[in-house]
Amino acid sequence: MNKRNWVFGIMLTLCLGWILPGLSAQEMENNFGMVYIVEGYPDKIDELYEAIKDHAEWREDHGDPWSWDVYQVVVGEGLTNFEIVSFGHNLEDFDAYQEFLDKGSEKWREDVMPYISKITNLISMLHWDCTNWPEGTANDYVMIMDFLVKPGQQWKLKDSFMQVHKTMMEEEHPVHYSFHTNFAGGDREVATIAIPASSYAELAGPDESVWDLMVRVHGEDKAGEVFGDMDSSSVKKEIYILKKLPDLCVTAAED
DSSP states (O other), X not given: OOSSOOOOOOOEEOOTTOOOOSOOTTTTTTOEEEEEEEEEOGGGHHHHHHHHHHHHHHHHHTTOSSOBEEEEEEESSOXXXXXXXXXXXXXXXXXXXXXXXXXXXXXXXXHTGGGEEEEEEEEEEEOGGGOBOOTTOOOSEEEEEEEEEOTTOXXXXXXXXXXXXXXXXXXXXXXXXXXXXXEEEOSSXXXXXXXXXXXXXXXXXXXXXXHHHHHHHHOHHHHHHHHHHHHHTEEEEEXXXXXXXXXXXXXXXXX
């Protein structure tokens, strides 16, 4: 693949190499993911799909120790984009994976790169302290909310979302989500919230929206302040939907 491993686009992107403060070693356990955002040529999408599928089969046949989920943008900007991601790793796992990564990257360059116009690579960090994504949650579709963060405003945005997260957890609001930051890489400073679902209908959410929930619990002034802080921390917000492509996913080899 492009010198590092494979993608899923949902994330709060920080500066390249920026180290997240205030997190213990335990909190950083298994929180990292390798992400590749693959942009295909508009006239070669079918070929790219088949090439990624063949490459996924090659990785499984050759004992890839990591699992990979593959998605395609189906709503929003970037309809030629695929996102390939592997989460649940420690930073040490990246060292152990390097040998297979090098071998897989060589094969990727041979078989898949001819159909790709651009690849963006990043290491993403999942923040469990403001995530509600139980094991087994359906992720056939994922709505991505990317906040293009103003310089120095990353923690203001996270602190604001943390208030929303705590309220949703206390009130048992039936929406699942994850919150990420980019540990390194990426091509812009972004903040992302990912919302998984089994269908488009589920993405509509419950009758009580998050805004209505915050107003009911905290009042309209406080709700407006929290969401206002999130908006003021970013230049703009981009929303798109990913669809999982099971035929292109990779299951890790058994130990």
